Amino acid sequence: MNERTTCVVIGGGPAGLVLGLLLARAGVEVTVLEKHADFLRDFRGDTVHPSTIRLLDDLGLGDRFALLPQTRLTEVAFPASDGGRVVVGDLKRLARFGHPHPYIAITPQWDLLRLLADAAAEEPCFTLRMRSEVTELVKDRGQVRGVRYRTEDGATHTLLADLTVACDGRWSLARAQAGLRPKEAPVPMDVWWFRLGRNPGEGPDRLQPHIRGSRFALTIPRRDFYQVAYLARKGMDTELRERGIEAFRRDVAELLPHLADRVHELTTMDDVKHLDVRLNRLERWHTAGLLCIGDAAHAMSPVGGVGINLAVQDAVAAARLLAGPLRRGQVDERALAAVRRRRIMPTIVVQGLQRLLHRVVVAPVMDGRRSGPPKPFTALMRRAPWLSTVPAVIIGVGPRPERAPVFARR
Numbered sequence: 523m524n525e526r527t528t529c530v531v532i533g534g535g536p537a538g539l540v541l542g543l544l545l546a547r548a549g550v551e552v553t554v555l556e557k558h559a560d561f562l563r564d565f566r567g568d569t570v571h572p573s574t575i576r577l578l579d580d581l582g583l584g585d586r587f588a589l590l591p592q593t594r595l596t597e598v599a600f601p602a603s604d605g606g607r608v609v610v611g612d613l614k615r616l617a618r619f620g621h622p623h624p625y626i627a628i629t630p631q632w633d634l635l636r637l638l639a640d641a642a643a644e645e646p647c648f649t650l651r652m653r654s655e656v657t658e659l660v661k662d663r664g665q666v667r668g669v670r671y672r673t674e675d676g677a678t679h680t681l682l683a684d685l686t687v688a689c690d691g692r693w694s695l696a697r698a699q700a701g702l703r704p705k706e707a708p709v710p711m712d713v714w715w716f717r718l719g720r721n722p723g724e725g726p727d728r729l730q731p732h733i734r735g736s737r738f739a740l741t742i743p744r745r746d747f748y749q750v751a752y753l754a755r756k757g758m759d760t761e762l763r764e765r766g767i768e769a770f771r772r773d774v775a776e777l778l779p780h781l782a783d784r785v786h787e788l789t790t791m792d793d794v795k796h797l798d799v800r801l802n803r804l805e806r807w808h809t810a811g812l813l814c815i816g817d818a819a820h821a822m823s824p825v826g827g828v829g830i831n832l833a834v835q836d837a838v839a840a841a842r843l844l845a846g847p848l849r850r851g852q853v854d855e856r857a858l859a860a861v862r863r864r865r866i867m868p869t870i871v872v873q874g875l876q877r878l879l880h881r882v883v884v885a886p887v888m889d890g891r892r893s894g895p896p897k898p899f900t901a902l903m904r905r906a907p908w909l910s911t912v913p914a915v916i917i918g919v920g921p922r923p924e925r926a927p928v929f930a931r932r
Contacts, residue, residue, distance in 0.1 A: 524680045524681075524682055525679065525680065525681045525682065526668075526681070526682045526683070527551050527552065527553040527649070527681060527682075527683050528550050528551040528552065528683060528684050528685070528848055529545055529550055529551070529552045529553070529683055529684065529685045529686075529687065529844075529848055530552075530553050530554075530555065530668055530669055530681050530683040530685075530686050530687070531552060531553070531554040531555070531686075531687045531689055532555055532656045532669065532686065532687065532688050532689060532690045532694075532695075532696050533554075533555075533556065533688070533689035533690040533691065533818075534554050534555070534556030534558075534561070534635065534639070534650065534652070535635070535689060535691070535816070535833070536631070536634065536635065536638070536816075536830050536833055536834050536837075537689040537815055537816035537833035537834060537836060537837040538554050538556075538687075538689035538816075538837075539554060539635060539638040539639055539642060539650075540577075540638060540834050540837040540838065540841075541687060541689065541815070541837035541840055541841055542554040542642050542648055542650070543581070543638055543641055543642040543645070543648065543930070544837070544838065544841035544842075544845070544926070544927065544930045545647075545841050545844075545845055545848065546642055546645035546646075546647040546648035547645055547929055547930040548841065548845035548848075548849065548927070548929045548930065549647060549849060549929075550647060550845055550848045550849060551647045552647060552648055552649070553649040553650075553651065553681060553683075554642075554648075554649070554650045554651070555651050555654040555655075555656055555669070555671050555681070556650065556651070556652050556653075556654065557653070557654060557655035557656070558652065558653070559652055559653050559674075560632070560652070561631070561632035561635040561636060561639075562632050563631075563632070567631060567824075567827060567829055567830045568628050568629055568630055568631050568742070568744075568749070569626050569627075569628060569827035569828075569830060569831070570587075570592075570626065570627040570628075570629050570634060570830070571626055571827075571828070571830070571831040571917070571918050571919070571920075572613070572616055572621055572623040572624065572625065572626070572918045572919055573831060573835065573918070573919045573920055573923040573924070574830070574831055574834050575587065575622075575623040575627060576621070576622060576623060576923075576925070577834065577838065577924070577925065577926055579622070580925055580926035580930070580931050581641070581926055581930060581931065581932060582931070582932025583637060583638075583641055583932075586637055586641075587627075587629075587634070587637060590629050590630075590633045590634065590637065591629065591630065591633065591745055592627040592628060592629040593627070593628040593727050593743050593744060593745065594625040594626070594627055594628075594727060595613070595625060595626045595627075595628060595727065595728050595729055596612070596613050596614050596624065596625045596626075596728065597609050597611060597612050597613060597614070597728060597910075598610050598611035598613075598729060598826070598913065598914075598917060599728070599729075599730075599731070600731050600733075600883065600894055600895050601731055601732065601733050601893075601894050602894045602895065602900045604900075608894075608895060608899075608900045608903050608904060609903065609907065609910050610895075610903065610910060610913050611910055611913035611914040611916075611917050611918070612907065612910040612911065612914055613625050613626060613914045613917075613918050615908075615910065615911045615914055616914060616915070616918055616919065619915075621918075621919065624918075626827070626917075626918060628742055628743070628744065630744075631830075651671075653673055653674040654671045654672075654673055654679075655671055655672050655673075656669045656670070656671045656690070656695060656696065657669075657670050657671060657672050657678065657695075658670040658699065659686065659696055659699045659700065659812070660680060660682065664810060665810040665811045666686050666700065666809065666810060666811030666812040667682055667683070667811060668680065668681050668682035668683040668686060669681055669683075669686060669696075684811075684848060684851060684853055685811060685812075685813065685844070685848060685853045685858075686811060686812045686813075687812075687813050687814075687815060687840065688700075688812065688813070688814040688815070688818040689815060689816050689818060689833070689837075690818055691816070691817045691818060692800050692802075692817040692818070692821035694814065694817070694818035696812060696814070696818070697804070697814050697818050700809045700812050700814075701809070702804055702806060702807075702809065702814065703804075704802035704803055704804050704819075704820075704821070705802055705803060705804075705805060706800065706801070706802045707801040707802060707873070707877060708801075709756060709799045709800065709801050709823060709880060710755065710756060710880055710884055710885040710888050711738075711753045711754060711755060711756055711799060711880075711884055711885075711888055712753070712754065712755075712756050712757070712758065712759065712796060712797060712798055712799050713751050713752065713753055713796075713797040713799055713824055714751075714752040714753075714754070714759075714762065714794045714795065714796055714797070715749065715750070715751055715752075715794070715795045715797060716750050716752070716788060716793055716794045716795065717744075717747045717748065717749055717750065717787075718747060718748045718750060718778075718781050718784045718785070718787055718788075719746070719747050719748075719784050719787060720743060720744065720745070720746055720747045720748050722746075725741075725743060725748075725780075726743075727743050728743070729741070729742055730743075732777055732778055733887055733893050733894055734776060734777045734893075735890060735893075736887060736888055736889065736890040737752075737753075737754070737773060737776070737777045738752075738753040738754075738777075738884065738887050738888070739751060739752045739753065739774075739777050739778060740753070741778065741781075748781065750774075750778070750781075751824065752773075752774065752777075752794075753884065753888070754888070755888050756799065759796045759798075762791070762794075763791050766791065767788060767789070767790055767791050767793075770788065770791065770794065771785040771786070771788055774788070797824065799823055799824065800821040800823075801821060801822065801823045801873060801876060801877065801880075802820065802821045803819060803820035803821075803869055803870075803873065804819050804820065806862070807819045807858070807859075807861065807862040808855060808858035808859060808861070808862070809855075810855055813840065813844075813858045813861060815833065815836035815837060815840055815861065815865075816829075816832070816833030816836055816837070817829060817833060819836065819862075819865075819869075820832070820869045820873070822872070822873065822876065823873075823876040823880065825876045825879050825880065825884070826872075826875070826876065826879075826913075826916075826917045827917075828872050828876075828917055828920075831920060832865075832868065832869065832872060832920065834924075835865070835868070835920055835922070835923065835924040836861070836865050838924035838925075838926065838927070839861055839864045839865055839924050840861045841927060841930065842924075842927040843857065843860050843861055843864065844857060844858075844861070845927070845929065864922070865922070867921060867922060868920050868921040868922040871916065871921040872916060872920070872921065875913070875916055875917075882895065882896055882899065883895050
C-alpha cells in the first residue's frame with residue numbers, strides 16, 4: 523500500500539531535521555527519511571555557527587543546546603611564515619554588533635541531531651523514520667510525486683508527497699535521478715580525517731592550522747580528543763594508502779610534533795577517512811515536485827566549516843517560503859524557485875571566499891611554494907586587525923542570516 527504525507531525530506535542531517543521541525547511547527551505533515559540506524563558517525567561537520575545558535579534560541583532550544591558538550595572557538599587564524607600567526611576571522615568582534623553568541627561551538631553532530639529530532643518529535647505533524655533508505659523517486663508525467671525507500675528488513679515502501687526535499691548531501695541520489703547536474707569548481711586538495719587523544723585541559727580551545735613544507739593540517743579540539751584534518755593534493759588517496767600507516771604516522775608526527783607521542787593510536791589506514799572535497803552548485807535547485815537544499819544544491823569546501831551553517835539557513839528559508847503553499851496544497855515551481863532566489867547570493871559569496879582561500883593559501887602550500895598566507899596579506903591583517911570582522915561575519919553569521927519564522931518560535 524502507498525503511504526502519503528504532505529512533505530517528505532530525504533536525509534536526517536542538520537538541514538533535513540531543521541526543515542522537518544519548522545514545517546511541523548507550521549502544521550505541515552512532514553516525514554524525514556534517514557537511511558542509518560542512528561546519528562553516531564565520526565567526522566561529520568561539528569561546527570555550530572553563531573547564526574545557528576541564535577536560531578536555536580529562536581526555537582526555544584538554546585538552553586538544551588547549551589547543555590551539550592562543546593568547545594567554543596573565538597577566532598580563525600593561520601600560521602604565518604615568520605613563525606607567528608595571523609588572525610583571519612575574529613569572532614569576538616561579532617559582540618560589537620549585538621550578536622549574543624560571538625563564537626563557533628564545536629559540538630558532536632550526533633548530539634545536535636538528537637536534540638533537533640527530539641524537539642521535532644514533540645510536534646504531532648512530524649515523523650522520523652530511521653533505517654529508511656530512499657532508493658528511487660516516484661515520478662508521474664514529469665512530476666516528482668514522492669519516493670520509494672527500503673527498510674532494514676529489505677522491504678520496499680512507497681511514500682507519496684506533495685513535495686520532496688533532497689537533503690541527502692553532495693552525492694544526492696534524488697538530485698541525480700531528477701537530472702540536475704551541479705557545476706563543479708576546481709579544488710586543490712582533499713582531506714583525510716582522523717582523531718588523536720587529547721589530555722584534559724591540553725592546548726588552546728581554538729582551530730589550529732599547522733603548515734610544514736607542503737603538508738597542511740587543522741586540529742579541532744574536542745573535550746577528550748583532537749579531530750584532525752590532514753590536507754594534501756587532490757587525488758592522493760591511493761598513494762597515501764599504498765605507502766601505509768607507518769609512513770602516514772611519520773608524516774603526521776613531523777607536521778604535528780606536539781602530538782607525535784600519540785600517532786601510534788592510528789593502527790591502520792582504516793582509521794583515516796578520506797573526504798573527496800567538492801565545491802559546486804546547481805544552477806537550478808528544483809524540478810516539478812522536488813527541491814534540493816544544503817549540500818545537494820551546493821557542496822562546500824571544508825575551509826571555514828560553513829557547509830552546515832549554509833544548509834541550515836537554506837532549510838529555514840525553505841520553511842518560511844513553503845509552509846503556506848504546502849498548507850494550501852499549492853506548491854508550484856514558482857514557489858520552489860523562490861528558495862533559490864533567496865539563498866543564491868550567500869552561496870556565491872561564501873563559495874567565492876573559499877575559492878580565494880584555496881588560491882592564495884591552500885594551493886601554494888600544497889605546491890610547496892609558500893608556508894602560509896601571502897606576506898602582504900599577513901602584514902595588512904596585523905596592521906588593520908579590524909579587517910578580521912569581515913571574514914568573521916561571512917563565516918560566523920553568513921551574508922544573509924535566516925531567523926526562525928514566527929510560526930516556529932517558542
